[in-house]
Amino acid sequence: MSQNHHHHHSHHHISGKNIGITILLNIFITIAQMIGGVLSGSVALLTDALHNFSDVISLLLSYFTNRLAKRKSTLKQTYGYKRAEILSAFINSATLIFIAIYLIIEAIDRIYHPQVVLSDLVIYFALGSIIINFISVLLLSKDAKENMNMKSAYLHLLTDVMTSIAVMIGGILMKYYEIYWMDSLLSILIALYLIYSSYQILWASTKILMQFTPEEVDVKKISEEIKSLPKIKNVHHVHFWQLNDKQLFFEAHIDMEEDIRITEFQIILNEVEEVLKKYKISHCNIQPEFQRCESSALVVEE
Template sequence: MSDGHGHTEQGHTGRGHTGHSHGGHGQGGHNHGAGATARQLTIALVLTGTFLVVEAVYALLTGSLALLSDAGHMLTDVTALALSLLAVKVGQRPADRQRTFGYRRTEIMAAAVNAAVLLAIGFYILFEAVQRLLEPTEVQTLPMLIVAALGLVVNLISARVLIGGDQDSLNVRSAYLEVMSDLLGSVAVIAGALIIMFTGWNWVDPLLGALIGLWVVPRTWSLLRASVNVLMEGVPEGIDLDALRADLAALPGVTEVHDLHVWSVTSGQNNLTTHLVSERGGPELIHAAQEVAGRYDIGHVTVQLELPGHHSDPGVAARLHP
């Protein structure tokens, strides 16, 4: 069994050998700087979440669809921050007898639920925008302008809080990009408030709301699709299964590759299991296969070797003790 640092276990079923290793993405890895990362995410989450409530309330009071759309967009930021914080917290829990892969898939389950909710919000905003474009309503521009400006300040502060950790943590980096993208929404609402204030063109508000909605929906759909792919144990995005199979088949002595499975437990934790048929298989071939998998960013690898004509039952493997 791997100890989480690349060491390998050898075993056999009577027909072949198995090798098992964890790369840097295994659940046994250390989470350096997790405390600092959690603090950064918590500060940004409190700032953004508090302002989300304020913006949603004032969007209803002012009648601004653009402000409501921006609140919906900010909800995506709050979701991203919360999921990133959840990943840090839950990812620290070790695997146990009930959850042998650990608890990191909680992040994906939460992402799927939130993406479905946000998608519904995005479509509602688009529907409401069409209604208001047909029948424009009066908008209170001054409160709309003030709240949007405050939102811009909150996003700037959140970005400043996260900027220190976005180089060290993919979670923080994704949250940082979410906050930065929300700056566009705040700028759009400010521009809309100024245009309406000086021209009286109330149709600008639902137009901006529709544009923000069109910005939110594709990103939310992408999040939902990626989450469902992980939950369905699909091949992780960015991995070409045919190319991976070809690279494994090209290893010296390999005559067949079968039962190849590649999936993710959560983002950044890719797993692979496969059977390789070879006349002269051994530890060297297992290590070579693990190196191939590593080039595809797969850190948790299980390889079983078989002799030609002995299709192994993947059922029970007996462990060899040196």
């Protein structure tokens, strides 16, 4: 016999209108920067266009996976599609790291092989990218605070603003001082920041996908607190995991000190649930036992 319990959580509603506007803005600036890069001969603009294109992909993934996550559970998808957003956050952050590495390689190549470019075009197109991406950042700032997936997309846009600023500074330095290597240096620094910020989301989403115990959870402390409740002899076969960045799950076997009725266990279960509520655990699955299981270890190899 096992008992399970849910605390219902409302899913954060992402503004489809804001995402739609942001996607259109980024498609426009991607095409514009590609044209500007070809006309000016600027590799920096072409690289920034690639970064903007990754923003479009990121936003599309974020929007559709958020819609998927709202679908109801079925017999074949008992958890629904709630993991879709975490998978998207993983893909987005991993993609951003690869793009950042590509930016570094391109920047180093430009240091050794500087090219004369039409700096005026670089400045104008970079400035346009800064304005459009800054508007996009403002549109998504609210959703980014509530949702890991949207935070990943938000970071894409924020770092693209910074990249465009670097491109514009490089254009100004090329125009007035002919300091061509500064553009490459700024690109490398921004790419390193991209890797740092994206790695945090990549690692957080990886831990959820791998069902690692969340860092804020003290397994021993929670288990000991449950064990201290009346009529509970031991807690073992414990598992903690996250379904997404909001919902924390717990399951365990609980040894009872005596053979009790189901109605008595319901009272004990309510007490266990009160303990778990303090740790923001939204779902628990408890298996009561009496003189049944040989292993009393907290974590048991299945």
